[in-house]
Amino acid sequence: MINLFINGLPVSVEEGSTLLEAARFLGFPIPTLCHKDGLSPYGACRLCVVEIGEEPKAKLVSSCTYPAEEGLKVRTASSRVVRARRMVLELLLASCPQSKIIQDLASAHGIRQQRFKQEHEDCILCGLCVRMCQEQMMAKAIGFRSRGEKRSIGTPFDIKSEECRLCGGCMYVCPACQLRCTYTEPERPICGGCANLTPPCLEKRQFDDMMCFMDPCVACEIQKEG
Template sequence: MIPFIIDGQSVEGKEGAHILEVALDAGIEIPHLCYNESVKPYGACRLCLVEVTRKGRTRMTTSCNHPVMEGMEVFTKSEKVLRARRMIIELLLGMCPGDKLLQEMAADMGVYDVRFKKGEKDCILCGLCARVCDEVVGAHAIQFASRGDRREMVPPFGEEATNCIACGACVVACPVNVVGMKDEGDERTIVRWKRTLKMKQCKVCGNYFAPWFQLEKFREKAKLPKDFYDTCFTCRS
């Protein structure tokens, strides 16, 4: 274990761990949006900024992807850090003014007015949905497109997300809840990607439980008996 200090508190982290995960495990809250323990840290939202002092040098860095190091001291609430976070949340809120979570986080940081021109977006462009789709699901159904103020998250080439298995992982991962999923009758739709798939009906209870396309992909990888995919999780257990 690697010993270091966060806000005057002695903590320890495993080799390869990052500041944010150690802080959260120790009950030290650091604001964040794009961090998810299931995928590699990316540092997109910048809200997890902290100051790190080591060997007499101090610098500001994102805590989600900064590895723990012996002897370093981390400051999560210095005036410099708080000022930077307020600027970042103001920029995010200017881009997505209607987002409730951003409004709540901004209020917690003392930000009530946005000095920047307000946009009309709802996606904060953290990329978490795509990273979960790539690294956890393995579907590679969505990606970033364009640059600057035209940057957006879309299926490849802006067309139908044909690789999407409608598992809903992106829906759960999205920190601002803008992806959306609807189950209606024998169809499931991932709203943001405009992907609609037919659902399979459980042979035991008759409920629709998963998209056919999703189950076919699982069958290709898992090599389980064919009838395993004929019943829902509840009836299998």
């Protein structure tokens, strides 16, 4: 067993587990897009960032790929982490505003502005479908092609692959094409229609280390201040 601190709480987790697994097991929610149980960790979406270490040497790492270490101090919802996550979400929202999963995450994280150009891409290159095809379906029909801004996922030569059995696993796991967000107001980049989860007290004040079992309630923090 490995002993570490998550949000100040001393916990022990099994050796070899990642920070994401540890935090989720203990009930600390961490949002992810490119992580799925049964598939290898990939660290593509950067939504699962957590802060490790102590000031001034604290740094942000992706919790889905970072193994739990002895004595490590992890903060899963510090203001720095939340700020980073919001930026990631705003960027994801710019590339894929039609995805309901991303729109819901954006609503849950209180994103109220969109400073980037809307791209309406079909893919966020999270690689879930590639890993699904390779690791669960044992097919390896699709993969990454090219690189840089031309990077895309698909079959070789863009023709139907002989390995593909049309299982649909790739579509099942896709966060971008699985569910479409049906905008109430199509011209707005942020929907926020069905998942407006921010409690009213949060709008007024900012809290560091806002985290409790009743996420996103921050009654305890408010009490502490008062």
